[in-house]
Amino acid sequence: MAKKKKVAASDILTMYMDYVVKHHSKPESVASFTEIHALDEEVFYTHFASFKDVEKDIYLLLFENSVAILKQTPEYISFTKKDKMLSLYYTFFENLSLNQEFIKINLKGFENQLKAFSTFSRLKRGFKAFVEDLDLETISLNVDTIENIQKKTIKESFWIQFLFTMKFWLDDTSEAFEKTDIFIEKSLNTSFELLNTKSLNNIIDLAKFLYKEKVK
Numbered sequence: 001m002a003k004k005k006k007v008a009a010s011d012i013l014t015m016y017m018d019y020v021v022k023h024h025s026k027p028e029s030v031a032s033f034t035e036i037h038a039l040d041e042e043v044f045y046t047h048f049a050s051f052k053d054v055e056k057d058i059y060l061l062l063f064e065n066s067v068a069i070l071k072q073t074p075e076y077i078s079f080t081k082k083d084k085m086l087s088l089y090y091t092f093f094e095n096l097s098l099n100q101e102f103i104k105i106n107l108k109g110f111e112n113q114l115k116a117f118s119t120f121s122r123l124k125r126g127f128k129a130f131v132e133d134l135d136l137e138t139i140s141l142n143v144d145t146i147e148n149i150q151k152k153t154i155k156e157s158f159w160i161q162f163l164f165t166m167k168f169w170l171d172d173t174s175e176a177f178e179k180t181d182i183f184i185e186k187s188l189n190t191s192f193e194l195l196n197t198k199s200l201n202n203i204i205d206l207a208k209f210l211y212k213e214k215v216k
């Protein structure tokens with residue numbers, strides 16, 4: 001069978017996702033994967049070191065695509081910081097929904113946090129860069145070291161929230177993931193309230209929602 005001379009990284013990402021959806025598992029080896037798609041192994045290794053490397057790029061690409069869509073929206077520049085974050089969440093999780101067959105197979109056993117952290121390493125860097133660009137306000141203490149710690153803590157807190165939202169989405173069986181949309185709104189409202197006024201109202205609202213959905 002003739003071999004393809006040139007294949008882009010994006011082509012391999014698509015081939016990999018299609019394979020996982022079709023077979024409900026990742027390929028046994030790079031050799032078998034490239035043989036099925038009439039590729040030389042060297043072509044694969046030109047772009048990726050392993051299947052794990054492919055998976056890391058898939059989640060980063062989904063995130064970068066979401067950010068690109070947002071920034072193409074004329075109104076985006078005038079959004080508040082909270083609305084920019086909400087829009088990112090809604091767009092990203094819509095992208096997840098469009099690729100849910102692959103995502104749910106790939107993230108089966110998401111309870112294994114070490115696996116998740118490894119797979120999301122590039123996504124994490126992209127997400128934290130987005131949060132940093134928002135330049136969220138911190139409590140002014142006039143001490144550079146402490147304020148830097150605050151900024152790092154904020155980025156890490158939002159990342160943990162983002163992971164929790166992904167887990168919620170994976171478990172969500174509501175039509176069109178409506179409950180995930182509700183969770184996103186309530187959890188981000190809570191986060192921004194804590195940044196601004198320390199209000200407990202949204203915390204109570206979020207707690208009631210989680211209790212109803214998870215503790216029943």
